[in-house]
Amino acid sequence: MKSSCDNELHCRKKEMPLNEKFSKLFDGLEECDEEEQMQKIREMNEIINEMDEEEFITVFTEELFNKIHQMIKEKTLSWRNAILLLKQAGYRKELKSFFCYSFDDSSLSKRMPGMIIEEERRIEEKNERLLVDLCECYLLLCDKCIPDELLSNIVPCLLKVALNKEENEETQKEVEIALLALSHISKFCEIKQELYLNGITEIIKYHQEHHNLTQLSYQRAWNFLINRFSNDKSLEEVIVNELHFTREARRELEELMRCIDWKRKGERGKEVKEVKIIWRWLDAIYDYFYFCELWNEELVGLISCIVQVFRASRDNYPDISRDCIFTLKSAAEKRNVKIDVLLKEGTIVAFSEEMNQSTLDDDIMWNGLLFFLSISERLKEKEDEETDETKRKELKRRIFEKMEEEEFEDCIESFHKIFDFLNRKYYDGLSLNISDYFVNA
Known part of the structure; x- marks a missing residue:
């Protein structure tokens, strides 16, 4: 007679892989009516939430996106249900920073920009919800540079969503997705200030006073603005002295640090959400150091905080400690970061300790x-x-x-x-x- 442990092990061995579960449900969509489809897609979305990067890439291929487009054209899949699936896929992809480029060359990718422009230009019976959904799905899934004409439609549309100041859970999720999508716009895409600056400034300032955004939403609002900074140096005064980026980055990093058990080893693909947000802050700070020329006293606290994150993460979160090294190296190259600050706040000691380690990879050596x-x-x-x-x-x-x-x-x-x-x-x-x-x- 088998023990309960043996039975549990046997069940786990028999359990279908996530990508196979997903594909089986997807293959059955054409046989269902719209309500049955919606139920299956909700199950598929639960599976997407459990996927790691390899599983995600295996499922979301160019062929899958082409199939979705074909089903929409043949009216065997409604846009409503397609968006329910696509938005969750895009949200998971961006939330976990998966590298998946299969959407870009698909027929679905080629169809959606035209739909966005058509819906935006519609004078009567404009479907605002459909427009928002299309914009979010397209930005979250797309990894290529967005054409100017499309950005002039998408950016104001999603900023309008992100400016909703209600603090209920549903609104917070809608704001989070909108900001997540906006932050995915490449820094190489140029956007006219009149399309975004007043809106994103209001979002950041309002949060600083009322704390209405989630940690992820607030970081992504800053990510969007810092991405614009790389092409537009006139934003420097707003970022440094009006919105106080260095002060806010330090405060957020300190709060996020308190949420993580640094003694527990992080598993790749299974990090707590705060680790991903810290990684995003460090990415934005790196760009800030690279492009900013203004000195402000708040930089002192930020440098000190990055050194603290480095020391906390070096044993069990190597990706975070590595990003700290790259970010501090970027700070040392800029004259707006005083050398005596780097000395006083422990940066030089941190680099010395790291480079004295017996095992280092080339990137750490080179940046040191x-x-x-x-x-x-x-x-x-x-x-x-x-x-x-x-x-x-x-x-x-x-x-x-x-x-x-x-x-x-x-x-x-x-x-x-x-x-x-x-x-x-x-x-x-x-x-x-x-x-x-x-x-x-």
């Missing part, structure tokens, strides 16, 4: 090298008129002492052995004398 290269180059010259020669020399001395204290000379020696490889892989123009790239008195 560039970090110290940036510090070294900046210390060779005056950074601003207020920094006199005495202060500059004192700062160099303090940094050198800190690196000696961390026994960093061992790390320098190790670089002598691998730098020829790194030099060929990353940048042929650098000197092979690795010592030139480290601070010395």
Whole structure:
């Protein structure tokens, strides 16, 4: 007689894989009426929620999107039910940062932009709900640059949804999806300020006063704005001094850190939602450091917070600690981040400790090298008129002492052995004398 444990193991072995479950339900849609279809699609959406990236890519192929389009044309699948499925697929894809490009070349992808424009131009009997749904599905699933004409329709439409200030659960979910879709617009897509700036500024300011957005929604509102910053430097004053990006990023990171058990090892694809949001904040902060030229005192707290995230994540969340390293390297390259701030807030110590590890991959080594290269180059010259020669020399001395204290000379020696490889892989123009790239008195 089998034990209960044996029976449980046998059942698990017999359980159908998620992609097969999904495909079986999808194949049966054409045989159902609209209400039965809706029920099956709700089951399929539950399966989508459990999928990892590999399972998702296996299911959502170009052939599947073409089939959905064909079923819509043949009226064996309604747009209402198609959107119910497509929106959940897009939401899951963007929420989990899955890399799935199969939608872009499908016949469905080619059909939806025309529908959005047609619905937007409709004067009588415009279906606002359908328009919003089409815009969200298209942005969440699409990974190519969106044409200007389409953006001029989509952006105001979704900002109108995101500006809804009601705090009930249904509205919060609608706002979250709208902002998630908007934040997926590539930074390489240029959008005229008049289409978005007043709206996104109001969304961010209102949340700062009333805290009406979810953590994910608020981060994605900022992500959308920072993506615009890469093409439009005139946003700098708004981002830095009006909306206080560095203050808000620090506050959100500190709050998210308290929600995570850092001692528990994170499993790829199964991270708690706060880990994904932190990753998105670090991505936005990296871009902020890269494009922003203004100094503000709030940067001090943000640098300190990123170092805290790095220390908390380094044992069990390597992807997060790696992003902290890349972000802090970006900060060191910018003159609006003072070198003495990097020293005081523990950045130099953090890099020293990381690069003294016995096992490092090439990217960490390279970014660590560039970090110290940036510090070294900046210390060779005056950074601003207020920094006199005495202060500059004192700062160099303090940094050198800190690196000696961390026994960093061992790390320098190790670089002598691998730098020829790194030099060929990353940048042929650098000197092979690795010592030139480290601070010395």
